[in-house]
Structure formats: C-alpha cells, structure tokens
Amino acid sequence: MNIFKKYTGWFVLGTLIFYLLSVTHSISVLLPTLLAWTANVAMWHTLAPSAKRQVSWLMGVGIAALLFAGSKGIWMSWQQVFAVNLPMLAMFVAVSFLDLTSTTDKSRALPTGLSAIFNTAIGVQVLGAVINLSVIMVFADRMKGAIKLTPIQQFILTRNFSAAAWWSPFFVATGIALIYAPGMQWQKTLIPGLAMGFTAIVFSSIEAYLRKKGDFNGYPIRRESLFIPLFLAVCVIFFHFIWPDISILVLICILAPSATMLLMRTASRWKSLSHFVNHKLPQIGSQFALFLGAGVFSNGISAIILSYPQLFNLDSFTFSPLLFSLTLASMIVVGIIGVHPVVSIAIASPMLLPLHPDPTQLGFLFLSAWAISAGSSGLTGLGLLMTSRYQIPTKIIVTNSVYYAIFMWLLCSLVNGFFL
Template identity: 25%
Template sequence: MQETTTRQRLAGFLILLGLVAQIIGFIGVVPTAQAVSYLLWAAVALLWRDIPRRSRIQAGVLIALGVLMLVVAQVAYSADINWPAMLQGNVFVATMLVGVSFISLIGTQGNKRPPGKRVTGADGVLRTWLGVHFLGTILNLSTVFMVGDRLARRSPLTTPQLLALNRGLSSAALWSPFFASMGVVIALVPEVQYGQIALIGFPLAMLSGLLTTLELRRRFDLAEVDGFSLSPRSLLMPAGMAALVMLFHFWLTPSLTIVSIITFLLPSVALLSNLREGAHYTLRRVRQHTATRLPAMRGEISLFLAAGLLTLGLSTLVTSAAGEDWTLFATFGMWQAMVSFAGITLSALVGLHPIIGVSVLASILNLTSGEQTLFAFVALSAWAVGTSVGPLSGINLSLQGRYGVSGYRMMKNNLLYAAIMSLLSLGAIAGLSIWVS
C-alpha cells in the first residue's frame, strides 16, 4: 500500500470532520452546512494535485464557470449573492458518499475468502452481474474491486468479465437508495416518491442483467470465462442495511431524508460492528480509513462539489437574467423527459459525468410535485446508461486504473447495450409519465 503524505492525512481528517459536522447538523440545534462545505473544499484544495488530470480539468472548468456566472449575475443583473454560502452545493451528497465508504470497515467484505467452486459460461456472467449489482447497492464502487480482484486471482480479467462488472454496478443507479445518483436526485427534487422510482427502476435493472447475459453469450465464447459465485450469505449485509434505512425513514426519523439517514447510519453500524473487538481496534481502523480511503475519494468529492457550484451559478444567472418565472419547459411531461434523457446520456459519450447534465437541467426547470418524480427517474436512468458507456465515468476510470482496460474500449463494447437500455428507459419514462400525471 502506498504511503500517504502528511498533506493527504490532513485532508482525510478534514473530510472526517466534515462528516461529523454534517451528522451534528441533523440534530437541528446548530446549523453546520456552511462549516461542512468549508471543510470539504479545504480537503479538495489539499488533494488537488493528486486528482487525475482529466478529472482535475473537468472539475476546474466547472468551478470556474460557476464562479463566473455568479459574478456576472451580481455585476450585470444586481443579483443578491450569498458569497459565504456559495460552496454548499451538493455537500449533502458528498458527505453521504463519505458515510457510505465506512461500510468497508464491516468485516472483510469477502476479500479473504477462497475462490470456491468455479462457475463459468453465461451462468458465470449472470452471477457476476448479480453479485456486483446487489452488493454494489450498498458498497458502491468498492464492490467492483472486491469482485474483480477475486476473479483476477485465476487469470487477468477478460472483456466479458469487465463488462459484467461495469453493467452490474451502473445499473444499480436505477433504484438503489444508497447510490450517489439517488443522493443527487433527492437533493435536487426533495418531493420525489421513491416507491414509484423503485417499482419501475428495479425491473429495468433486472432487464439490464438479462440483456448483459444474452448479449455477451452471443458475442463471446464464455466456456472458460469465470464468474463470481454469489452465496445467499453475501446478501445478508446489504439486505440488512436496506431494512435499517427503511426502518429509520418510515418510523424512527421520518423527518430526515434517505440521504441524511444513510449519512449517519452506515458509519454508526460500521463503528458498532468494530467495537466488539475493542475501542483500540476500532480507533485504529477508523484512523487507517481516514488516512487512506478518505483521501482516495478526492475525485468523487471534487466533482460533486464542483457540479454543485456550477448548478448554483447557472440557476442564479438564469433567474436574475430571465426572472423567477422562466423555465426551460412550461411543463415537464413525457416528451420533455425523453429529450432530457437523450441530452444527458449523449453528453456522457463525450466525457461529461451525468451529474453535470442532471444538475444543469434541474437548475433551469420549475417542477411540480408529480414532475419531480418523473425528473428523478430521467436523471437515474440517464445516470445508469451514461456511466456504463461514458469513457470518463467513475466506473470506467476505475476499471482502467485497476485492470488496465481503456475507457474508450469499454465505451465501444457498451454502445449496443446503451442503445437497447436507452430504448427500454424511454419506454419506462413514457409509462411513468402516465402514472404520475
């Protein structure tokens, strides 16, 4: 493991403080949003040189555009800008990601288990997809490494294995309440009805698994392609965490959003599970996590914070220039939703993370309660398709860094998949638009 520097450890400590401050803010006694934003942005500044060049350029452009639009709004249109609070955009999502990262402190996540019984062929591909998908609903990107490293013990990963990893995780964005995509959506449209999203998103995700299996079986010889052997025991932790979140959401803390509940619940469960080994052991693991894992999240945190600043700048400029009543669409129905889905997904092909398209679109729409749910599904489905095919998405950049596969090669291999999933998503959008209207 690469040794961390003092600068990186300090940044990790600031990120941890930001998470703690955010959780304190949930109590409602002291407002902490501004302090949290300063802590996270300070950490990003410390880690700036460590961010991969492409991601650094993208985040830098978003930051510059956001600040420029705020300046133009104030100078040209006399907008009243709350400059001390300008850094608060997407802080909720960033701290949720930090909270979710602590789930890696629960047990060994299966990394030290022996490979077990070998499964190959289309069945192996499907099992890999299922394993990454369901474990990934809670563990997010870390699941790809957990499953990928286990498969790589026998031989270097093949294209079918890489595609199963990619699609298994990206499709979880369609319904998982623990994904960053859901956090962004709930922060942008807080009146979204999650139940309606899940009832449509989950079956669509299952179609992704079926499509992946059938397509890869047609395109590749899978006879010697190893799959991930998923046991029912592997699903106990994700299912338990999901049940806990629902318990808090509907009964114990109904005033808090799902994003807020995840932010404090997952770190709490992780700490409690380690306390069985003693306080010293728990403190050591938290210190190690803070020094290594949290600084490694620099790319994700910087992108979400930068996109939040861009959203604030764009929405402020549009409002000040066109007035409070201006909106991109007078109503947000089926056709508007389909055009929005296409725009966000196509932007991912040229290297823009879906959060940019989602955030920009939300800033120039005035959505009613029912329209918020439709917009949420547009955002989630575009995120699921866009991250699978986008060469600069987090999942493809991670596969490139870990296993040496080109992001553009992944894009090429996912074009047919993305086209079919786009058609299925458009059909689901049409159905949901009728449901919520």
Template identity: 30%
Template sequence: MSETTAATIVPRHALAGGLILTGLILQVAQFTGLFPLAHAVSYCLWLATALLWVDIPRRTRRQAGILAALGLGLLVMARTWHGARIDWPGILDGNTYVVAMLVGVSFIGLIGNLRGRSRPAGKALTGARGVLGTWLGVHLLGSILNLSTVFMVGDRLERRGPLTTPQLLGLNRGLSSAALWSPFFASMGVVMTLAPAMHYAIILAFGLPLAMVSGMLTVGELSRRFELADTAGFSLSPRSLLMPVCMAGLVMLFHYVITPTLSIVSIITFLLPGVALLSNLPRGARWTLRRVHQHTLNRLPAMRSEISLFLCAGLLTQGLSSFITAATDSTWTLFAHFGPLEAVASFLTIVLSAVAGLHPIIGVSVLASMLDLDAGQQTLFAFVGLASWAVGTSVGPLSGINLSLQGRYGVSGTTMMRHNLGYAAVMALLVVVSIIGLDAWL
C-alpha cells in the same frame, strides 16, 4: 498498522484525514437539527482536498481543476451578466452530502476482517454467469443502498485483482439501471419533487421490465465483446449477500420506522460507520479507537481522487444551475403540450447533454422549470426524467457512478463513456418505445 508505518505518515495527510473525519461527524450531527454551522462540512472537505491536492493523480487533478474553474466562472457570469443573487459562502456545498456518504461507506472496511486480512470468499463465478451475478447483485442491493453497493461489490471483486472492463461495466450498468424504478434513488426523489402528481405504480410497470432488459442486454453484449472465461463476478450466495442484505434491512428499518424523515443517503452516511464501530467494540474500546485512527490516517486520505472529483463537480453544478436559472427566468414554456414527441425530444436532449458532461439532474431540473405540466402529464415527465437519469448516468463521464469508479478504481470516465455508447443507444431506443407505450396507456 506497525509503528514503522505510523512513523512514515505525512503530517499533511494526517491533518487531511482528520478534516475528512470531522466533516463526516459534522454531517451526521446536522441530521439532528442541532448543528447551526451549515457550511462547516464543505469547508472541512475542501480544506482536506487542498491539503491533498498535490498527491492527486495528474489526470484527475486536471479534470477536477477544470470542473471547479468552470463552476466558479459560471457563478461570476450569473452575477455580473444577469444580476443573480449568489450565496457565496455556500458555493462549496454542492455534493458534500454525497462525499459524506462515500466517507461513511469507507468504514465498511472495518466490518469483519478484524485482523486486517482480506480473503476472497470461495470460488468466484466467472464468464457470463459472473457478469450476471455482478449486475444483479449491484442492481438489487443498489436499489436500496444506492452508490454504496458499487463499493461493497467492487471491493470484493478487487480482492482477486484489478477490476477489468467487463466488471466495471457490470457495476456501472447494474446501478444506473436501478434509477428506472427504485423508490430509494435520488432520481426518484428529484422527479417526485418536480412532479408530485405522478403515479408510481405506472412508473414501476414500465421501469422495472426495462431495467431487466438492461441486465440481459449487458450480459449478452459483454459476452460478445470480451473473453469472459477468467472474469470473476459477484456470487449471489447467502455468504456473499449476508452483510449487504443485513445493511439493506437496517436501512429499510431506519427509513420506514426509526428515522422516516431522513433520506436514504443520509441514513447510509451515519448507519454504516455506526455498524462498523459496533462490530469492533467487542474487542474493546482501545482496539476500536486504534482501528478508527488507522482508517483516518490511511484510508481517508487515499480517497482524495473521488472526493476532489465530487466536490469540483458539485461546484460546476452549482455554477451551471445558477447561470441557467438566471438566464431563463421568464414566463414562457418550452412546449405548449407535453406529449410523446416532446417527451422523446426531451429524453434525447438530456442524454446527449450527459454525454457532453452534464449530470442528468441538471437537464431534468431545467426541463421542469420550462414546463407547465398538468396532473395527467406528470407521470410521463417523471418517466422521462428517470429514464434519462438511468441512461445518462451510465454513459456520462461526470455522472456520480463514473466519477466514483474513476476515483475508486482508476478507470477513466471517457473510457467508460466509450464502452457504454452502444449500450446507451440500444437503451435509448427501448426508452423511446416505452415513452410511446406509456403515453398510450395514459
């Protein structure tokens, strides 16, 4: 960054960037168990969002404001109508761990390109092969690195120009379909907690083939709907995969050997910035600090849209979860028996709620709270949860993947929902068939 550019930095942006970086550092410090101020991360991130609020695009600002207002209103109703105990100092904590991960992932930009140049690597795949490459790359790497892979692949594609609708749909579906089987996804962590007696091998036997069908469906559908001749895709060449595969290997090493008690999201949060710093240190400590300083002043404030959307969506989730928990605190169960019909009804309800704007985690958690499952029913419930997550996050305008695409690349969540409705309908039909088959297997 030149001195002229540095002189034009708005002090408010510099302060916000420093707060975002502080939030990341505090989040990493919490992993050690030595940091006692539990809400400091969220306070830093929310204060940074407040400083950057006027710079957020009007459409995004309006949506984020509505999410935050609804979440706060639901918390107030849960307290006044149902007497729920609300942890008011902690209501801003929702999604802070995801935001911290996104901030950590942004440091990928400091790995390589040490002179600040971005060059497309070789001739890109185009057409149906390009779409398949994008889907497969995001799916395989995303099954381990989760949401960070979307940015790694998306940013590489964006070097050749603004992302097109087929490219965005490939990113969306490649990641969301991995929720059907990946043991590293948040969806699997949720269902394993809610259904500890589930059999993962059975889930894998049904979920992985269904995910592969999702990929074939995506390539076939996009080839019919769009002219893909000039649509660049992600090349699964050794050069393209080198950095992501190395990062995936490091994540696996930390997850299984070095820090097995930490989640994948937590590992990514500290590992990617750490690798970025180490890759710059050979140029000297002053060089490394200067690049971090530039990143803090420029890139971190530029993340204001995605940060605001995730934080405000987290507040909505907090409010909705508190209200539903308070309103349904009883001993009755939704179904006397959880069989295939009940499973299909539950799956469709959660997907429809995702289309309406609720994250599938809400539907899955509420469903679990209203069921009394024996060990034999937990695998079926787990598959319903994973399938509704995979389909619901692809089409839901407020899902993590669509919020990320909106904040990072400027695509409307409503636009993504509209383009994914047909895909979601076909996937829903396949899931229904899979539920019937799984119940027969069990």
C-alpha cells in the same frame, strides 16, 4: 499544508459529523461547509490531472457565471454556492465506511457458464448498491486472475454496478437526485428502479452468454456476502417508514457508519477505524472536488438563467414524456462522451424546475441518466478505472454498450410514460 495532509481524513470525517449536527440545528451549516472545502484543498494533490482539469473548468465557469450574474443584480447565497452538495458529500463519507465490511475469498475457484454470468451480475449490483466502487475492484481483480480482464467481463461489471443507481438509496446518484429534484419521493422510484436494475442484469447476461458461448469466468459469490446490503436496505425502508420526517440522506448518514461498527469483522475495531480514517478517507478527493465544483457550476448556471428569464423561458413546454425522453437521450450522449452525470444533472435541473415537473419523475430522469451513462462511458470515473487499471480501451467500452444504452433509454421512456 503538511498539517492539512496529516489530518485530511479527520476533515473528511468532520464533514459528516458536523453536517449531522447542523441538521439538528445544533450548529451552523457553515462549519461542515468549511471542513468540506478544507478537505478538498488537502486532497487536491491526490487528484489525477484529468480530474483537476475538469474540476478547474467547472469552478472557473461557475465563478465567472456567478460574477456576471452579480453584475446584473442576481446574487446567489453562500449556502447555495458552497454548500448545495454538502448532504451528498456527507452521505458519500458515510457509505465509504461500508468498505470495512467487505471480505475477499481467494481460495474458491472461479465459476463458469451462464449461471456464473448471472450470479456475477447480480452480485456486483447488490453489493455495489451499498459498498459502492470498491466492489468493482474486488470483483475485477479476482476475475482477471493471471490474465487481463476481458471486455465481456468489463461490461458485466460496469453496467450492472451502475444499474444500482436506479434503486439503491446508498448510491451517490440517489443523493444527487434528491438534491436536484426537490420533493422527490424515492419510494415511488424503488419498484420501477428495481425492474430497470433486473433488466440490466438479464440483458447483459444474455448478451455475454451469446458472445462467449458460456466461456466466462465469474466471481464466486457467497450467500452471506449479500446479507449486509440487504440488511441495510431493509433498515433504511423500515426507519423511513417509522420516521418519515427524517430524509433518506440523513438516515443513510447515520445507518451506514453504525452498521459498519456493528458488523465489521476485525480483531480490533478501533485500529481498523483509525486506519480507515487516516489512510482510506483521504483517497476520496476526486469525489469531493467534483461535487463541490459541480455545486459552484450549477449555481452559476442557475444565476445566468435567472439573469435572462426570457431567453431561458420554457413556459411553452411541459415536462411531457417526449421531453423526458429527449432530455434523457441528451444526458446519456454527453455522459458517454465524458461529461460526468453530476454535471449534466446540475445543468438540467435549473432548466427543468421552472416547468414544475413531478419531482419523482424528474428524479427518475436523473437516476436513469446516471445509471445508463456511467455504465456505457469510457470517459467517466468508472470507465477511466477500467481503462487505467484493467487496460480496456475506451473505444471498446463505448462500442460494447451502444445497443444496451439505446435499449435502456427506450425502456426508461416507456416506464416513465406508463408508470410515473
């Protein structure tokens, strides 16, 4: 087990490298799958007790469902059970490299007032869209200073960070949507997604200003810090236009590490990369465990549905705007009470796919569920970070965002009905 711990980061990195090789059919997908599960075992000891319980339940229920379905003659392939979320894990590893391009400026005074609220909301969404969760900690640690982070600062950060799920190709939610809504065209959700993300910024900024009357310490955004996220987003769109046959996921897996090595500011690239692989990559165990567990769980649900086609027959339904709205409301509610969005997506996908929904509409449903529930819940990963690191009570996180969640749910339903 010690050798596992010593080389954990390399198992994680190997998952990305050998996944890309498997896409070219140079090697079997079995190798990156084995590396991902080996990394999961090696990182298991780093998980919080709550994460271990959640993943153990997912695995346990999933395996029990698979065995029960097997007794009925329904067997899923090993690729479906163990490798379904492999592309998304590879993407997560690739995007983690972007943490090496972030910088922190501690010399500038914290801005105040409405412009500080608005700029902080934009900054955390744009930077978080590419660099992901580490941005939240960079912003929050700087904003709280010598005092505690306030609930107003908390919802400006969490809501707007999560809102990037609507439009960012680098966000984990996009990888999940592309997998669980096969055939989804991300480009078609980009404009509605950007509109939803901007609405989240405006809604949250106005609410924060009205509640604090401008008494708000924001984050000192610098224009140059927005260059990398915008540069990468343009690169993804450009290369996808040139090579449409290459999936968005694969493009991100290639571009994110490449751009990091090109743009990182350090005296020694090799030393920084080596430290990152050995010390930073082994810290993403909760994501590996959750997504691998969710893969087993979702295929268990799929197997049960296949075992009882009459019981789960939704042929009398169509994927109408009403069904979209009701499903989204259900996913938001279970997300707020602590079910991770990837789990609710894993449950909803096998039940909705037999209705032959438009893949882009289905993908927008999953992105919306992720963006709203992750930004409003005190019990998913982002909320738990705010509770444990910044002592924001779970109840306050939820009550702060009830009206936000309802408003964004209604808006998503309208956007789906009129534009998608």
